[in-house]
Amino acid sequence: MKLTVVGGGSTYTPELVDGFARLRDTLPIEELVLVDPAEDRLDLVGGLARRIFARQGHGGKIVTxxxxxxxxxxxDAVLLQLRVGGQAAREQDETWPLECGCVGQETTGAGGLAKALRTVPVVLDIAERVRRANPGAWIIDFxxxxxxxxxxxxxxxxxxxxxxxxAIGLQRKFAGHLGVAPADVHLDHVGLNHLTWETGVRLGGPSGEDVLPKLLTGHGDTIAADLRLPRPLLDHLGVVPSYYLRYYYAHDEVVRELRTKPSRAAEVAAMERRLLDMYADPALDEKPALLAKRGGAYYSEAAVDLAAGLLGGSGSPYQVVNTYNAGTLPFLPDDAVIEVQATVGPTGVTPLPVPAVDPLFAGLMANVTAYEDLALDAALRGGRDRVFRALLAHPLIGQYAYADTLTDQLIAHNREHLTWA
Known part of the structure; x- marks a missing residue:
């Protein structure tokens, strides 16, 4: 089995490699290829990756x-984990929206649209080249x-x-609260990427006992603190929202915070410099503890499970994925991409049935889906008007004056990445 990671020079990669080494019985990789145009970083990451495989007795070959x-x-599968423009572009995404009093974040609001505009054309070019090289390959997008x-x-x-x-991060946290193995926790996970709610927490599988009420009663304060949301909100909702919902439920509070501290991009850039110094040490043969602060917790385990399932291995039968709606949520178009539990196999992924969704959540999902329609149109066809329409549709922006100003700022800060600008 050959697996390729595009963006393999990322400081994330040792987390992924550690998972491949530990879980080699689930995903038996014979060749792992790390692809990245930043060859200096790639050499450092590749060297550590080989040492991790050697330390854990993995016989697979690593190519950079x-x-x-x-x-x-x-x-057989290509995993995408690239960042067009690097941390410098992310720094911009997280700062210029704040000038309008809008959240600055790399996946939400105006910053998220900027990242989409930079990224979609590049990813589509990569995917076409994958298809030419091997039409049967799976593409896993992170x-x-x-x-x-x-x-x-x-x-x-x-x-x-x-x-x-x-989802896998919440699964692990809930398992710890409940004193059970993570594999015993099945989430009723519903929404769009970075806009999700856990509407049930079941023991043993999709038809197991729902222990979410017990979890909220016994551990609600801890869960609320992790999400940085007030406990009464969780009690009112009766579900556990993703921590990304804080950008919606406490938008103005978040903006005030972001204006008074260094950006997350600046923190990550400093962390990456330290990590790369560590990776250069020929004695290092395991992922350093600092990597846990970089983000992407349990990413490797989720990636192994998904790749194994798609390639006919022994991955978990039910996994949270992003795929076409195809009627799963009747209030969204069939071609919307939703994030839900699904069965995974060599023929693809099939979402599990989802109970009726509370209008409180369904309404926001429908609004953000409309924004994503317009965002994708802007990414594919370009043009100031399309960017403006997407920003005007976003529930965290919505006002004409904000959308107009943010459109000009987005284009100005991303001109080098926008062929049409």
Whole structure:
């Protein structure tokens, strides 16, 4: 089995490699290819990746290359984890929206749209080259904004599934609260990428006992603190929202906070410099503890499970993925990309049935889906008017004056990445 990681020079990659090494019985990789144009970073990450495999007794071969076509040739699955523009572009995404009093974040609001505009054309080019090299290869997208990028891939006819680590992180936390193994916790997870709610927490599988009420009663304060949301809100909702819902439920509070502290991009950039210094140490043969603060917790385990399921291995039978709605949520278009529990196998993913969704959540999902429609149109066809329409549709923007100003700022800050600007 050959698996290729595009964006393999990311400081995330040792987390992924550690999972491949630990879970080799689930996903028996014979060749792992790390592709990245930043060859200096790639050499450091690749060296550590080989040492991790050696330490854990994994016999697979690790190849590094800046040549995308060479890297994806013959791959059974290609995992995308790239960041167009790097942390410098992310820094912009997180700062200029604040000038209008709107949240600055790389996947939500105006910053999220900027990232989509930079990313979608690049990902589609990569996917076409994967298809030419191996039409049967699966594309697993971890590149944000996952929902919009996955929708672009599916609309172009690629064998693609989107992946996010929010659900697996909550599963692990809930398992700890309940004193059970993570595999025993099944989430009734519903929404769009970075706009999800846990409407049930079941023991043993989709038909198991729902212990969410017990979880909220016994551990609601801890869960609320993790989400940085007030406990009474959780009690009112009766569900556990993703921590990304804080941008919606406490938008103005978040903006005030973001204006008074360094951006997350600046923190990550500093962390990445420290990590790369660590990776250069030839004695280091395991992922450093600092990597846990970089983000992407449990990403490797989610990726192994998904790849194993798609490639006929022994992955978990039910997994949270991003895929076409196809009637699962009747209030959304069939070609909307939703994030829900699904069965996973070599023929693809099939969402599990979802009970009726509370209008409180369904309404916001429908609004953001409309924004994503317009965002994808802007990413594919360009033009100031399309960018403006997407921003005007976003529930965190919505006002004409804000959308107009943010449109000009988005284009100004991203001109080098926008072929039409």
């Amino acid at each position: 290359t800046a040549d995308l076509d060479r890297g994806v040739e013959g791959a 590149t944000n904004p996952v929902g919009i990028v996955t929708r672009a891939l599916l609309r172009a006819g690629h064998r693609a599934v989107g992946l996010c680590n929010v």
